[in-house]
Amino acid sequence: MNINDIKVDVNEQVDQIFNKTQALYQHLHQHPELSFAEQNTSERLAKELSDIGYEVTTKVGRTGVVAMLKNGDGPTIMLRGDMDALPIKEQTGLDYASQEVGKKDGRETAVSHACGHDMHSSCLVGAAEVLYNLKDSWSGTLMLICQPAEEVFGGAKAMLEDGLYERFGRPDVILGQHNMPGLAGTVGHRSGVAMAACTNLGVIIHGNGGHGSMPAQTIDPVVIAAHVVTRLQTIVSREVPPEETVVVTVGKLHAGTQANIIPHHAELEINVRSFNDQIHAQVVDAIHRIINAECEAGRSPKPPEITIMNDTISLDNDAATFESVRRAHADYFGAENIYEVPKLNGSEDFPLFGNASVGGFDGADIPSLYWFVGSTPAARWEETEGNTVVEKMRNLEMPHSPYYFPGNPTTLRTGIETLVVGALNYLPSLAAELA
Incomplete structure (x- = not known):
């Protein structure tokens, strides 16, 4: 018409x-x-x-x-x-x-x-x-x-x-x-x-909590989570081609109730955005790899729980x-x-x-x-x-x-x-x- x-x-x-x-x-x-x-x-x-x-x-x-x-x-x-x-x-x-x-x-x-x-x-x-x-x-x-x-x-x-x-x-x-x-x-x-593809992941990192004065008798999920947050930032700088646009954001990090208690677990929520669906899938795979590796390095008593909360292409x-x-x-x-x-x-x-x-x-x-x-x-x-x-x-x-x-x-x-x-x-x- x-x-x-x-x-x-x-x-x-x-x-x-x-x-x-x-x-x-x-x-x-x-x-x-x-x-x-x-x-x-x-x-x-x-x-x-x-x-x-x-x-x-x-x-x-x-x-x-x-x-x-x-x-x-x-x-x-x-x-x-x-x-x-x-x-x-x-x-x-x-x-x-x-x-x-x-x-x-x-x-x-x-x-x-x-x-x-x-x-x-x-x-x-x-x-x-x-x-x-x-x-x-x-x-x-x-x-x-x-x-x-x-x-x-x-x-x-x-x-x-x-x-x-x-x-x-x-x-x-x-x-x-x-x-x-x-x-x-x-x-x-x-x-x-x-517009970008997007994936939102929820993560639970398991530890073995206890008194803050006796860290050797615990497995601290906060330390593991901190290493995860830092390490995730290397995905874009070291695994993604420079011409691609990718953002990895840890929007939620929650653990513990007070200063002298090492908690049993830490929770993270991670947001990934990119304009290339193939690169996007590689980044999500890298996030899984890094979280699992950091949990193993930190002696986590059981594997992390990683769920895709929602996503879109x-x-x-x-x-x-x-x-x-x-x-x-x-x-x-x-x-x-x-x-x-x-x-x-x-x-x-x-x-x-x-x-x-x-x-x-x-x-x-x-x-x-x-x-x-x-x-x-x-x-x-x-x-x-x-x-x-x-x-x-x-x-x-x-x-x-x-x-x-x-x-x-x-x-x-x-x-x-x-x-x-x-x-x-x-x-x-x-x-x-x-x-």
């Missing part, structure tokens, strides 16, 4: 549904829910999509929602939005800031949408209504996904394991997006690898899909509002939907594309130090900050329009067929 032929119609439709979508956004922002606990969120989104006219199925992959609109012959276009929040206390000062609490690992915690998944869900619903209202101009099938648990890399896998494609059909192309600290009204694209945008959607976005928003986004070391489970071997579905990989919608209002962007997107990003709040807020009207509107334009780019025009 030629986007320019329907641009006025899209603008008019977005105008009509914008206030409604903004109200939905503010509601979701005020009432966030943690990963796999999105009960109220999924119910609200399901109702919104059902009221528009979509055939809606809930509880797909625990709390996921699938909304289908079959509108004649044509391809199936999947649009994905995530909906879970984070265990972070919001500090934005908004009059609709979250006051919600939830439970994380059995402990009560403040909850907020510090990553903008409320924005993604709202944009998806807004785009759904625009596309429904324009259904006389296109043919094909829309498959809308409200995905749970992106923050723990669990939702995409859960929905796929629940028979997503077997139950609802296999899409021909998959489109998704994320907000980011770019100029509101602009859209960032990148062909190929755009790198996000690799299909080149042909990138070229097609980027061109459509440039036609709609103007080429000056489209830019090349840098590689981001953050991670997503979105690529599992398109990768057959990792996603666990039959057949070839499904072409997919993931782009970025600017979230910084123009005045703030202008006053932020830096000449490039990367330079300015370093001086702006990022997702997962308690001060991060992407919900300005320009970003919300742009996020609706990017999804609409992306879908229409692949849906055959009925006007063209009738001509």
